[in-house]
Amino acid sequence: MEDRLLLFLKIQQLKEKKFKVAQIAAELKISRPTVYKYLEMDFEEVREYISNPHRKAKKLDPYRDWIVAWLEEYPHLSAAQIQDRLLERYPDLSIGESTVRLYVSEIREIYQIEKKAVVRHYEAVPEQPMGKQLQVDWGETKQRTTAKKEVKLYFIAFVLAHSRYKYMEWQDRPFTTRDAIRCHENAFRFYGGRPEEIVYDQDHLLTVSENAGDLLLTAEFQAYVKERKFKIHLCRKADPESKGMIENVVKYIKGNFADSRVFSEIKDWNRRAWQWLERTGNKNVHHTTKKRPVAVFLVEKQHLQPVSPLLSNESTDAPSITRNVGKDNTIRYRSNRYTVPTGTYGSLPENRVMIEVKGKKPGTLLIRKPQGREIIAEHPISMEKGKLIRNRNHTRDRSKGIESAKKEVIYSFTDSESAAVYVDELCQRYPRYRRDQLAILQKAILEESEWVDEALRKCVAEQLYSANDFRDVVSHLKSMDAELDRPVHEHLTVQPARPDISVNIRPLDAYTRILEGHAI
Template sequence: MHTTIYTLFKQGYNKSQIARLLNVDRKTVRKVIQDIEQKGEVERKSKNSVLDNYRQFIEAKVNKGLSAKKIYQDLQAEFGFEGSYSNVRRYVQKVKQKIANSKVYMVLTTLPAEEAQVDFGYIGKIKVDGKFKKAWVFTMVLSYSRYMYAEIVFDQTVETFIQCHKNAFKYFGGVVEVVKIDNLKAGVLNVDFYEAQIQKDYASFASHYGFLPQPCRVYTPTDKGKVESAVKYVKQNCFSGEEFKDIDEAREHLKNWLDDVANVRVHGTTKKVPKEVFLSEEKEKLIALPIEEYHISRSSIHKVTTNCHLIYKGNYYSVPYEYAGYEVEVVEMGSFLRVFFEGKEIALHQIVKNNEKGKYVTNKEHYPSSKNITIEDILSRQRDKMAEIGNWALEFFEEFIKQEGFKKYDYRSISGIIALKERYGAEAVDNACKRALSFRGLSYKVVKNICEKGISDLPVYEDESYINEGTTELYRDIKEYNKLLEMGELQR
């Protein structure tokens, strides 16, 4: 309304005409015109869009080159978005325009020995042991002098990534303060704008060598522009159009190219020779190489079973129960086995030696408290509960666990006797234990049968015995008497 009033005023309409045209008070018109002429025109407030909540998601999709239609479908699938496609289309157009307007960037300058940038570049297939294998070139370039190191590799694992760094630092004769890395799995576990999670082995290596690993921002190629240009240069100038009979010839060619071409040419950006700048201004400022060698640990992925163990080289090692069913990283370091989940160490064990198999290495603290109980703990609790029933029950317990052939899992029999208390009462169970002791019937079934038949209160005569002191033709196993009791043939 303010804009409309002032526009009409500038077109020659007087205040009364404007008031009649817009159906507003003449005083309001006068006040608006005075305010605008004194303070300037009021900026139109921008309206918030419902898609602002998904802005980062949409920007990432736009950077990947996805169409507005595809982004609309992804919003529906991943977030249950209920807005219209036309709204998404207009929003995507605005995002594209903003990205187009933000392609400008600052030139990032560094001090001598302050920074290096690393990356891989695919160079085709090279013959190894008579077979062609996919090959990449690892490149590290010093940001200040543009002095570079490169080598041929056949994978991008953590071990290879670290070894390439070691070779590069040895080539330079020292270490830089910061190494900028692309968001490779070998170096970065979790890509995050504010706090990326560095792969633990690479982080340990960086700590040992004294440099800071710095992941580049996603979709921001200018963060590592120097190494991207260097990789492109290596691929085109060193490898393009070349054919090698084997890997040895390819490596020799790359080594000579670095020394005779790449590091001694006049750099296109700095207009200086990288090797000359490196030797005169940068080399002496590098961090000294560590005295002790860094040994790369061997790691592998394993799944934790429901019994809270993982299998490693034929043996079983416990893991905290919270990680049952998850995949964890297992690292063998010397005589120890370290277990990691998302970069955090969750278990440490001594490795089983002498090539033994099938052994369980268990930390009881890895189980929940409800499961973390030993047989000895169970028997101790049962002793207390039998004592609560009575002295005869306690004596029955002591005789039961001392009998020949007792196995620890037989504690279930005692659990059964304790459970009889709820049905027959402590006194009846105690007397039943007394009667069972008299007949040396040290079993749950005997005590149960005595309680069921109601004979727990019958007297036990000390001068009579139902047990043969020695084996005779009349000897019967106690189990046969149990059967007679069940059949009702035996009364007392």
């Protein structure tokens, strides 16, 4: 009510300054009929008009605060975007496009929220037969996060040329060849089949402006195309008749779904994106065909080629990410280096490994061989940058296992049962240094084998469970044995004969006189 009274007062003030109706409407960003309406009423009439309890309530009045808040924070939002946000928050709301458009227009006038002009470009695209063509392109956006930061997101978009039925998938990292293959499989599953040909933008195959488009030139993708048996059509540079349809879809996704939305995590973002497709992207009437894509797709779906559930050489349930192994036996992941076992570089095809993230953020990084699922390294993911995340075991020779070393040590003793108990206890006490402890035992056995059995009995009896103690006991036994082997004369000390010494002896009365205090 106060807002409308304020608007009335501003109109009156401008009228007193000799402003014309068109000038008042332009100055206050309202329509001329609104200016005429308020000029025909005085202050009391405006108050009565606004406060009239019999005034018909509008269907969107309960959501007025949300609409005002959205427009004030993002003045450029269209009525269609406002409608989508209402349906996202209130799925059961049934409202027409014209109702939302008129209500948003009224809100803009009352609160003087100017809409920024956005020029949309439309390309003339020839009509394609059903099931003939699918267009694909990549895009990226910058989104505000719940932590008030900014993150870059990447997406791939698909659109069937006849029905305009769309699909998209998002990632929080750039796309790789395997990501593209996985998304194609997900799109075929979403559509229930594949078309005869797929159109890609040749510009993106050669540049990295939107995404590393050269991924489509890799041998891996060519093998995928050969297995799925669809044709590829590459657009010529500046050929809007061939690629304009998917370009508009990319703009639509950026300008309607992604615009002003807050990002929390990628799974939630994809879920919201697919919900947007269901209620808006594929449901709203297309401006060119004047039909709803979801309705036309029901017919086009019957013309798509069937595909097998999964590829013969790959499951698409989870993303596969590959990384190069450097000469220093490390891989790079999110601005950090993670070690792999020494010798990995040079032992794998093309020096590439597969990585996978498990667990809640920050999670654990699993590094696997490219063929099979064997894990060769596992690291906690670091949230810092420029760090070397090292596993000290990766710097050791892992060709001989711990169990093999233990068996070699145990069978070097005469009493292998006691040796097994001793070695097991030693490994339990020093779990991180088992290999070092066994190496000390092996060296002692190799160099001083004569005394190791006796050393074992003494260490068990005295509970000296340390390889260093064992080595010291061996050294002590060796020295004691050397002492026993020496000749007897080496152990005895013979005093030399003393020379004759003459001593002066005083008489007894001399001591008596001293005790009595007399001088001698």
